[in-house]
Amino acid sequence: MYERKILPNLNCGLDLIGEVLYGKWKIRLLWFINEGYKRPSELQRKIPDTTRRVLNIQLKELEEHELVTRKIYPVVPPKVEYSLTEFGKTLIPVISALGKWGDENEEHLRTVILERLRQESRQDIVSV
Protein backbone atom coordinates (compact mmCIF):
# COMPACT_ATOMS: atom_id res chain seq x y z
CA MET A 1 0.00 0.00 0.00
CA TYR A 2 1.05 3.54 -0.64
CA GLU A 3 1.27 5.93 2.26
CA ARG A 4 0.46 9.51 1.46
CA LYS A 5 3.02 12.15 2.08
CA ILE A 6 0.67 15.04 1.52
CA LEU A 7 -2.39 14.87 3.75
CA PRO A 8 -5.70 15.63 2.05
CA ASN A 9 -7.71 18.74 2.81
CA LEU A 10 -10.86 17.91 4.69
CA ASN A 11 -12.19 21.37 5.26
CA CYS A 12 -15.53 21.41 3.50
CA GLY A 13 -18.10 19.09 2.01
CA LEU A 14 -16.46 19.28 -1.41
CA ASP A 15 -13.17 18.12 0.00
CA LEU A 16 -14.82 15.23 1.77
CA ILE A 17 -16.82 13.91 -1.14
CA GLY A 18 -13.81 14.33 -3.38
CA GLU A 19 -11.80 12.13 -1.09
CA VAL A 20 -14.17 9.17 -1.44
CA LEU A 21 -15.08 9.61 -5.12
CA TYR A 22 -11.64 10.44 -6.48
CA GLY A 23 -10.55 7.37 -8.35
CA LYS A 24 -10.86 6.66 -12.02
CA TRP A 25 -13.39 3.85 -11.78
CA LYS A 26 -15.11 4.47 -8.46
CA ILE A 27 -18.17 6.30 -9.68
CA ARG A 28 -18.77 3.70 -12.32
CA LEU A 29 -18.37 0.92 -9.78
CA LEU A 30 -20.94 2.51 -7.50
CA TRP A 31 -23.25 3.02 -10.43
CA PHE A 32 -23.09 -0.54 -11.67
CA ILE A 33 -23.38 -2.01 -8.20
CA ASN A 34 -26.49 0.07 -7.77
CA GLU A 35 -27.80 -1.31 -11.07
CA GLY A 36 -27.45 -4.81 -9.68
CA TYR A 37 -24.09 -5.95 -10.98
CA LYS A 38 -22.68 -7.34 -7.78
CA ARG A 39 -20.00 -9.86 -8.52
CA PRO A 40 -16.43 -8.83 -9.35
CA SER A 41 -16.53 -10.70 -12.65
CA GLU A 42 -19.76 -8.96 -13.63
CA LEU A 43 -18.31 -5.58 -12.80
CA GLN A 44 -15.21 -6.39 -14.78
CA ARG A 45 -17.36 -7.19 -17.78
CA LYS A 46 -19.20 -3.89 -17.41
CA ILE A 47 -15.89 -2.02 -17.11
CA PRO A 48 -13.58 -3.73 -19.57
CA ASP A 49 -11.18 -0.79 -19.90
CA THR A 50 -9.23 -1.71 -16.82
CA THR A 51 -8.16 -4.87 -15.10
CA ARG A 52 -9.65 -6.82 -12.24
CA ARG A 53 -6.67 -5.90 -10.12
CA VAL A 54 -7.42 -2.22 -10.39
CA LEU A 55 -11.11 -2.73 -9.77
CA ASN A 56 -10.31 -4.76 -6.67
CA ILE A 57 -8.18 -1.96 -5.29
CA GLN A 58 -10.85 0.65 -5.87
CA LEU A 59 -13.57 -1.61 -4.50
CA LYS A 60 -11.53 -2.07 -1.39
CA GLU A 61 -11.25 1.66 -0.93
CA LEU A 62 -14.99 2.05 -1.40
CA GLU A 63 -15.43 -0.62 1.23
CA GLU A 64 -13.08 1.11 3.64
CA HIS A 65 -15.02 4.30 3.12
CA GLU A 66 -18.17 2.35 3.98
CA LEU A 67 -19.89 2.99 0.70
CA VAL A 68 -20.10 -0.71 -0.20
CA THR A 69 -20.02 -4.00 1.65
CA ARG A 70 -18.36 -7.15 0.50
CA LYS A 71 -20.04 -10.47 1.18
CA ILE A 72 -18.10 -13.68 0.74
CA TYR A 73 -19.94 -16.96 0.12
CA PRO A 74 -17.99 -19.99 1.30
CA VAL A 75 -18.49 -21.97 -1.87
CA VAL A 76 -16.24 -23.30 -4.59
CA PRO A 77 -15.55 -21.68 -6.94
CA PRO A 78 -15.56 -18.64 -4.70
CA LYS A 79 -18.39 -16.19 -4.87
CA VAL A 80 -18.32 -12.59 -3.73
CA GLU A 81 -21.01 -9.95 -3.89
CA TYR A 82 -20.77 -6.24 -3.37
CA SER A 83 -23.71 -4.13 -2.29
CA LEU A 84 -24.21 -0.49 -1.51
CA THR A 85 -24.47 0.36 2.14
CA GLU A 86 -27.28 2.64 3.24
CA PHE A 87 -24.69 5.36 3.27
CA GLY A 88 -23.60 4.48 -0.24
CA LYS A 89 -27.16 4.58 -1.47
CA THR A 90 -27.47 8.22 -0.46
CA LEU A 91 -24.76 8.98 -2.98
CA ILE A 92 -26.73 7.63 -5.93
CA PRO A 93 -28.82 10.76 -6.53
CA VAL A 94 -25.66 12.81 -6.54
CA ILE A 95 -23.98 10.55 -9.08
CA SER A 96 -27.18 10.62 -11.03
CA ALA A 97 -27.02 14.40 -11.16
CA LEU A 98 -23.47 14.22 -12.45
CA GLY A 99 -24.40 11.78 -15.18
CA LYS A 100 -27.46 13.75 -16.11
CA TRP A 101 -25.46 16.92 -16.63
CA GLY A 102 -22.95 14.99 -18.69
CA ASP A 103 -25.67 13.45 -20.82
CA GLU A 104 -27.49 16.71 -21.35
CA ASN A 105 -24.31 18.38 -22.52
CA GLU A 106 -22.84 15.39 -24.27
CA GLU A 107 -22.34 16.98 -27.64
CA HIS A 108 -20.67 20.13 -26.39
CA LEU A 109 -18.52 18.26 -23.93
CA ARG A 110 -17.30 15.84 -26.52
CA THR A 111 -16.37 18.75 -28.76
CA VAL A 112 -14.37 20.72 -26.22
CA ILE A 113 -12.65 17.68 -24.78
CA LEU A 114 -11.56 16.39 -28.16
CA GLU A 115 -10.52 19.86 -29.27
CA ARG A 116 -8.28 20.18 -26.25
CA LEU A 117 -6.72 16.79 -26.90
CA ARG A 118 -5.96 17.85 -30.47
CA GLN A 119 -4.26 20.99 -29.22
CA GLU A 120 -2.02 18.83 -27.05
CA SER A 121 -0.81 16.72 -29.93
CA ARG A 122 -0.35 19.76 -32.15
CA GLN A 123 1.91 21.37 -29.56
CA ASP A 124 3.84 18.16 -29.36
CA ILE A 125 4.52 18.16 -33.09
CA VAL A 126 5.75 21.74 -32.92
CA SER A 127 8.06 21.12 -30.02
CA VAL A 128 9.71 18.17 -31.81
Place this chain on the structure above:
Amino acid sequence: MYERKILPNLNCGLDLIGEVLYGKWKIRLLWFINEGYKRPSELQRKIPDTTRRVLNIQLKELEEHELVTRKIYPVVPPKVEYSLTEFGKTLIPVISALGKWGDENEEHLRTVILERLRQESRQDIVSV
Protein backbone atom coordinates in the same frame (compact mmCIF):
# COMPACT_ATOMS: atom_id res chain seq x y z
CA MET B 1 2.42 20.24 -21.94
CA TYR B 2 1.90 16.58 -21.36
CA GLU B 3 0.46 14.48 -24.14
CA ARG B 4 -1.68 11.61 -23.01
CA LYS B 5 -0.76 8.14 -24.00
CA ILE B 6 -3.98 6.59 -22.79
CA LEU B 7 -7.01 8.20 -24.38
CA PRO B 8 -9.90 8.93 -22.02
CA ASN B 9 -13.18 7.09 -22.19
CA LEU B 10 -15.94 9.33 -23.44
CA ASN B 11 -18.77 6.85 -23.56
CA CYS B 12 -21.33 8.21 -21.17
CA GLY B 13 -22.23 11.37 -19.31
CA LEU B 14 -20.22 10.29 -16.30
CA ASP B 15 -17.09 9.93 -18.39
CA LEU B 16 -17.61 13.34 -19.92
CA ILE B 17 -18.18 15.26 -16.72
CA GLY B 18 -15.29 13.44 -15.14
CA GLU B 19 -13.02 14.61 -17.89
CA VAL B 20 -13.70 18.29 -17.20
CA LEU B 21 -13.94 18.13 -13.41
CA TYR B 22 -11.05 15.78 -12.71
CA GLY B 23 -8.34 17.98 -11.28
CA LYS B 24 -7.55 18.55 -7.66
CA TRP B 25 -8.58 22.21 -7.52
CA LYS B 26 -11.00 22.58 -10.38
CA ILE B 27 -14.24 22.26 -8.48
CA ARG B 28 -13.08 24.72 -5.89
CA LEU B 29 -12.01 27.15 -8.60
CA LEU B 30 -15.42 26.98 -10.23
CA TRP B 31 -17.06 27.41 -6.88
CA PHE B 32 -15.11 30.47 -5.86
CA ILE B 33 -15.40 32.09 -9.28
CA ASN B 34 -19.13 31.61 -8.97
CA GLU B 35 -18.98 33.28 -5.57
CA GLY B 36 -17.42 36.32 -7.16
CA TYR B 37 -13.71 35.78 -6.62
CA LYS B 38 -12.52 36.54 -10.11
CA ARG B 39 -8.91 37.59 -10.05
CA PRO B 40 -6.06 35.07 -9.89
CA SER B 41 -4.67 36.61 -6.74
CA GLU B 42 -8.06 36.45 -5.03
CA LEU B 43 -8.46 32.82 -5.99
CA GLN B 44 -5.00 32.08 -4.69
CA ARG B 45 -5.93 33.63 -1.35
CA LYS B 46 -9.08 31.50 -1.21
CA ILE B 47 -7.08 28.37 -2.06
CA PRO B 48 -3.82 28.75 -0.18
CA ASP B 49 -2.95 25.05 -0.20
CA THR B 50 -1.45 25.13 -3.64
CA THR B 51 0.55 27.57 -5.71
CA ARG B 52 -0.46 30.09 -8.32
CA ARG B 53 1.29 28.01 -10.95
CA VAL B 54 -1.00 25.08 -10.31
CA LEU B 55 -4.09 27.21 -10.24
CA ASN B 56 -3.08 28.77 -13.54
CA ILE B 57 -2.74 25.37 -15.14
CA GLN B 58 -6.12 24.23 -13.94
CA LEU B 59 -7.77 27.52 -14.84
CA LYS B 60 -6.40 27.18 -18.33
CA GLU B 61 -7.91 23.73 -18.64
CA LEU B 62 -11.25 25.02 -17.43
CA GLU B 63 -10.98 27.75 -20.04
CA GLU B 64 -10.17 25.26 -22.79
CA HIS B 65 -13.19 23.25 -21.72
CA GLU B 66 -15.23 26.44 -22.03
CA LEU B 67 -16.37 26.48 -18.43
CA VAL B 68 -14.73 29.82 -17.69
CA THR B 69 -13.57 32.81 -19.69
CA ARG B 70 -10.49 34.86 -19.05
CA LYS B 71 -10.63 38.57 -19.58
CA ILE B 72 -7.43 40.57 -19.71
CA TYR B 73 -7.53 44.27 -18.93
CA PRO B 74 -4.76 46.19 -20.69
CA VAL B 75 -3.67 48.08 -17.62
CA VAL B 76 -0.57 48.22 -15.51
CA PRO B 77 -0.14 46.38 -13.27
CA PRO B 78 -1.97 43.73 -15.27
CA LYS B 79 -5.48 42.72 -14.34
CA VAL B 80 -7.20 39.50 -15.22
CA GLU B 81 -10.67 38.32 -14.37
CA TYR B 82 -12.20 34.92 -14.73
CA SER B 83 -15.93 34.40 -15.10
CA LEU B 84 -18.13 31.40 -15.58
CA THR B 85 -19.48 30.92 -19.07
CA GLU B 86 -23.18 30.21 -19.47
CA PHE B 87 -22.14 26.60 -19.86
CA GLY B 88 -20.07 26.75 -16.70
CA LYS B 89 -22.98 28.19 -14.77
CA THR B 90 -25.08 25.12 -15.53
CA LEU B 91 -22.54 23.13 -13.56
CA ILE B 92 -23.05 25.06 -10.35
CA PRO B 93 -26.16 23.18 -9.19
CA VAL B 94 -24.30 19.91 -9.70
CA ILE B 95 -21.32 21.08 -7.68
CA SER B 96 -23.75 22.35 -5.11
CA ALA B 97 -25.27 18.88 -4.84
CA LEU B 98 -21.84 17.40 -4.30
CA GLY B 99 -21.00 19.88 -1.56
CA LYS B 100 -24.36 19.42 0.06
CA TRP B 101 -23.93 15.67 0.32
CA GLY B 102 -20.47 16.19 1.73
CA ASP B 103 -21.71 18.68 4.29
CA GLU B 104 -24.66 16.54 5.32
CA ASN B 105 -22.38 13.58 5.92
CA GLU B 106 -19.42 15.52 7.18
CA GLU B 107 -19.01 13.69 10.45
CA HIS B 108 -19.22 10.20 9.05
CA LEU B 109 -17.00 11.04 6.10
CA ARG B 110 -14.33 12.53 8.29
CA THR B 111 -14.37 9.41 10.42
CA VAL B 112 -14.02 6.87 7.63
CA ILE B 113 -11.46 8.91 5.72
CA LEU B 114 -9.24 9.40 8.75
CA GLU B 115 -9.66 5.79 9.78
CA ARG B 116 -8.45 4.65 6.38
CA LEU B 117 -5.45 6.97 6.56
CA ARG B 118 -4.55 5.51 9.93
CA GLN B 119 -4.70 2.00 8.53
CA GLU B 120 -2.22 3.04 5.87
CA SER B 121 0.34 4.26 8.32
CA ARG B 122 -0.16 1.25 10.58
CA GLN B 123 0.61 -1.11 7.70
CA ASP B 124 3.67 0.95 6.98
CA ILE B 125 4.98 0.49 10.49
CA VAL B 126 4.46 -3.26 10.28
CA SER B 127 6.21 -3.58 6.95
CA VAL B 128 9.27 -1.70 8.24
Place this chain on the structure above:
DNA sequence: ACAATAGGGGAAAAATTTATCCCTATATGA
Protein backbone atom coordinates in the same frame (compact mmCIF):
# COMPACT_ATOMS: atom_id res chain seq x y z
C1' DA C 1 18.17 51.13 -6.00
C1' DC C 2 15.00 47.88 -4.23
C1' DA C 3 10.82 45.61 -2.64
C1' DA C 4 6.02 44.77 -3.53
C1' DT C 5 2.16 43.81 -6.56
C1' DA C 6 0.06 42.41 -10.73
C1' DG C 7 0.31 38.93 -14.20
C1' DG C 8 2.67 34.87 -16.46
C1' DG C 9 5.49 30.23 -17.77
C1' DG C 10 9.48 26.47 -18.58
C1' DA C 11 11.81 22.60 -16.65
C1' DA C 12 12.25 19.12 -13.67
C1' DA C 13 11.16 16.67 -9.41
C1' DA C 14 8.02 14.50 -6.49
C1' DA C 15 3.79 12.45 -5.49
C1' DT C 16 0.11 9.70 -6.68
C1' DT C 17 -2.58 6.79 -9.35
C1' DT C 18 -3.24 3.28 -12.66
C1' DA C 19 -1.64 -0.55 -15.32
C1' DT C 20 0.93 -4.76 -16.17
C1' DC C 21 2.80 -9.15 -15.14
C1' DC C 22 2.73 -13.19 -12.86
C1' DC C 23 1.44 -15.97 -9.09
C1' DT C 24 -2.06 -18.64 -5.63
C1' DA C 25 -6.29 -22.04 -5.21
C1' DT C 26 -10.47 -25.35 -6.61
C1' DA C 27 -14.04 -27.26 -9.55
C1' DT C 28 -16.22 -28.19 -13.96
C1' DG C 29 -16.51 -29.47 -18.64
C1' DA C 30 -14.29 -30.85 -23.13
Place this chain on the structure above:
DNA sequence: TCATATAGGGATAAATTTTTCCCCTATTGT
Protein backbone atom coordinates in the same frame (compact mmCIF):
# COMPACT_ATOMS: atom_id res chain seq x y z
C1' DT D 1 -5.06 -33.56 -19.14
C1' DC D 2 -5.95 -28.98 -20.25
C1' DA D 3 -8.68 -24.85 -20.64
C1' DT D 4 -12.02 -21.96 -18.26
C1' DA D 5 -14.23 -19.72 -14.52
C1' DT D 6 -14.21 -18.04 -9.81
C1' DA D 7 -11.67 -15.00 -6.54
C1' DG D 8 -7.49 -12.71 -4.85
C1' DG D 9 -2.70 -10.33 -4.26
C1' DG D 10 2.59 -8.98 -4.47
C1' DA D 11 5.93 -6.53 -7.04
C1' DT D 12 7.05 -3.41 -10.29
C1' DA D 13 6.43 -0.35 -14.25
C1' DA D 14 4.21 3.27 -16.49
C1' DA D 15 1.30 7.11 -16.77
C1' DT D 16 -0.45 11.18 -14.99
C1' DT D 17 -0.92 14.86 -11.94
C1' DT D 18 0.77 18.05 -8.79
C1' DT D 19 4.47 20.57 -6.78
C1' DT D 20 8.65 23.06 -6.53
C1' DC D 21 12.08 26.18 -8.18
C1' DC D 22 13.44 29.81 -10.76
C1' DC D 23 12.66 33.10 -14.26
C1' DC D 24 10.16 37.12 -16.93
C1' DT D 25 7.44 42.09 -17.63
C1' DA D 26 6.13 46.77 -15.83
C1' DT D 27 4.70 50.32 -12.38
C1' DT D 28 4.37 52.34 -7.80
C1' DG D 29 6.04 53.44 -3.44
C1' DT D 30 9.96 53.72 0.00
